[in-house]
Amino acid sequence: MNEEKRNSNLLKGMFDSAVIYFQRHIESVNALNVFPVPDKDTGTNMYQTLKSMKIGIEREQTDRERKIYEDNRDETANRLQRSLSDLEDLSLRLWVASFFAAKGNSGSILAHVFKGIFEGLTRSELVDVSILVKAKEEAYSTFPDPVEGTMLTVLRDLATESVNRSVPGVSICDSFNSMIEIARVSVDSTPGLLSILKESGVVDSGGYGVEIILRGMALFLSREDPETTSLYLRFPDDKGEGIERLILQHQETNEEYGYCTQFVLESSVSEELLDKKLDEIGESLAILGSHGVFRVHIHAKDPGKPISAAVDLGVVSEVSVENMENQSKTMLMDQDEPKSKTQFGSVDIGDKTALVALASGEGIKEFLLDSGANLVIEAGDTANPSVGEILDCLEAISASSVLLLPNNKNIASTAHEAAKMADTNVVVLPTVSVLQGMECSFAFDPDLSAQINSEMLVDVMGSVKTILIFPAARSVEINGVSALEGQPVAMLDSKLILSATTNLELLVRAIEATGGQDSDQITVFLGNRLDELDLDSIRDFLESSFGDLEHAGIELHWGGQPHYDFMVSVVSS
Template identity: 30%
Template structure:
């Protein structure tokens, strides 16, 4: 049967099927990581972002097509994880713009929305790279525009667009040499194809019953590592979203400012997201209900939670907590030792995350809200978190700066360059320059067979990375680490810091340090416990 229009009910169904398709196939996407390191998480990040979009849709009590698309945009924006998740959220944002004021979706409307999605995503990336999800999205949009001139059957239309998208995806290795050498297609592009295929299945499926929730899906870890207080002034952590057409985020923030602290009010596209610590959650909710429908209401008794948790650090007094500082710092890190290093460097808030576990835009926004500085400086310490941090910066009403640190040593170097006597612009400049003064080596293991830079790598091989590039391969952790240091160190270097992970003993780390001292006689060698997973060693060379 020919299908010429998609109504609101069918659009909801297609979004849910799309999320289920990606969730089912996320490990396939994860496995397409170019480098065979154990942190390929493109599929997981896209799936978690997609689930956040669908959650917003399921909580929306509306049959308006534009509002459903907008809900997907808002959900994906707040739930975006990693670069792939941020790009996906921008695709949904553009898709929603393209469906604004649309009552029934035909092939021309889909083509317009696809074009808007592609344009929005390209604009969000500073230096777009062809051979990625962006290319697949753009080519699909162009094919959709061409088809919409004569094809009115949406089933045939989408089948053709998806087939063409797969053809483009299979050509991505010809566009990016790293994909060709690794023998894989682009992971983000593959994830997008799974989304489109899922949406198509939602279109053609005759099962119109209520689709089960994605309760079986992998839930993101609790990434917050906020400072806890024994004396909690405002006891209820209250969060909700207001669906409103006449609300103003700034005005509502002013209305509830006297009811508590840690207030985050972010608005846009007929939605206001609210977070507040208060003793009167009912009063706050009553004020919110005057603006519109409330969804995703969550109220936690922090005093009760606190009594059942073990304090990890000395309590900060209430007066000290309330004092506004000139600067606050947020870092993303994994491993107890690394977290302690950052706390020793005066980091106010450590978000647990990094390899394989990228915090969402909302996680970073919550961290921004928790700290008390007039200026907030974020150290992502991972290239896959920088976009989400930048997106959180844009959503926050605080003065936020993101230092583009891609590794733990870069983040540490940036903090050492900070000078509280300087203004924010001078500090950002100095901290950004400092990250280029340190070289980062990492020792981990290969998760699959591949070829990188003409080097054959087998699953479970030990591999050494120099600022992200695989430069050494072997079967022994210590031998690969020594070879890596030889690649990293030159005559200008004076300090080598070995940060050992959870799978390495202190004795093994010290033994490695001794051998490195013999190899690099002009350098001091320090050993630091990091406790990081997956990476046996992180090596800093200055």
């Protein structure tokens, strides 16, 4: 593999790692969001932008994406008098994807950053920290009078200080630890630069998001798993009381935040003219333009005004309007909601050991409680609780010790962090699926300590195979298994093993493929697109293949879990 291809693969790996790591911090970033509006969406917007970029560079480009890509590729190639390198081409595709993926103010800034990275790579002979300067300049270009103490400040500090500390000939990859430290210090300083942050007891959420992206990229360089590496969490001071005061004070003014409005405009006008026409209509205006196509973000009291103004100039599409006043009220309600301790009440089991599990699906949670769990925390593949939420639940329990089952590898590090902070002795058993956790709950002994239970249950974990059956989100071909978008696929312990025309056919084949007939027990949980009314018909279908289910050692239950039509545990001694 030549160096160009290696550099391209390196950037792709770093970007993918950042997307995964950022997903685990969405709520932490959201919880700090007070500027320019306390609408609790910075983390969501940044993640949706990053995720859509990842999808955008892996699928075939749309016609509009291809036009922007080809126009910029050809223009740059003419300037350089050569074809783009693999690394330059990937950075261009990332920027084009970000152009259409950008969500909210923070997503718009990210799109400018990736445009700057592309420009920096094509104007520098070395892949070094000087690229950050171009990224910063591009981000600042859309905000001529930026407010200090924001995401832009962190980007500026990152670029300026990284260049000041740089050593000639040292690559940007070798500078990452220094870059992360610069970002951390800059994020820490934001409350001193912006009074609304200081009064609310938070750092800037967008700046924190930039820091998380850098930390996620660095994990790829150090060959650490972004799904399991410890989180880097920041929390509002005083449990968010400052944010609550901010929103209540705003409500007393009877003013409204207005609407976050975004759209794509195809027009022959200049970016300067578009900026002039829209700037007087609203605030937080951000325009990203390329060859007659503009991505516009603006906060306006009346979203119809910027949209109508744009319609006068060209063709408007991909319109998104979000009521920021409602979002701020939702954030206030989140602050007012009783924490997990209050929701669950106190759990006092005296001098025995408590069992706490994380799971989603009403049937699944009820099953866990019936099988021995004292408390079940809502969690799943796309609903990961924060350290604080898990800690609140742990502190609601009075017991000699607590055994905590994360039941998901993406939640394991969060569970460990909460366990370290708890006053009670908490031991985390690293269960990677709710079905593993369920078998462990059956064998759990409250009369033994959490540590002894943990040591005993390791063998139980190893006896469980987990089958997940769900519709493919996109067309795939992995491990010799191919499936079209929407076609049922089966995974065995995180490995794709089968696809089929129907989920029932796939259920039978998956059980057979894992040697289910020779196992001690098979338990099937229905969820996702199925409900309790489907139990009888599915039982009949399984009996046509395996005979009497009780004799075959197969149990069928409604789990109500999201994402998966069937979750199947195959237990063998």
